[in-house]
Amino acid sequence: MAASRIVELASRIAANTNKINDYLVAHNLSTPSFDVNGAQDTLIPKHELDIESARTAIIDDTLELRRLVLGPREYLMSYTVSPLQKRQAMFANCYNSNSTTNLLASKLLHASR
Numbered sequence: 001m002a003a004s005r006i007v008e009l010a011s012r013i014a015a016n017t018n019k020i021n022d023y024l025v026a027h028n029l030s031t032p033s034f035d036v037n038g039a040q041d042t043l044i045p046k047h048e049l050d051i052e053s054a055r056t057a058i059i060d061d062t063l064e065l066r067r068l069v070l071g072p073r074e075y076l077m078s079y080t081v082s083p084l085q086k087r088q089a090m091f092a093n094c095y096n097s098n099s100t101t102n103l104l105a106s107k108l109l110h111a112s113r
Helices: 005-026 049-077 083-094 099-111
Strands: none
Touching (some): 005 049
């Protein structure tokens, strides 16, 4: 029996993660972390094409795995507009030269508080 797509993706993610980890360890580089003192950017040099390719594959495969595991409905619903996005849109409209838009945006902002 052939492996399902989600198992295939998980295997590829694991293999590519091991490839990156082995590279980082071999070059005495820290592993990715959100630690306060951690690196702010990726430590994988762009000239390391094989490792950069593994990194790109992980990103693509994790996104596909997420979509598959969520399913069509939940995946589409995961892109709803957040309250922060609504406020950002209202602030952007405040800078429009149209005074009616400015007034409406101001009222919406105060109503959402």
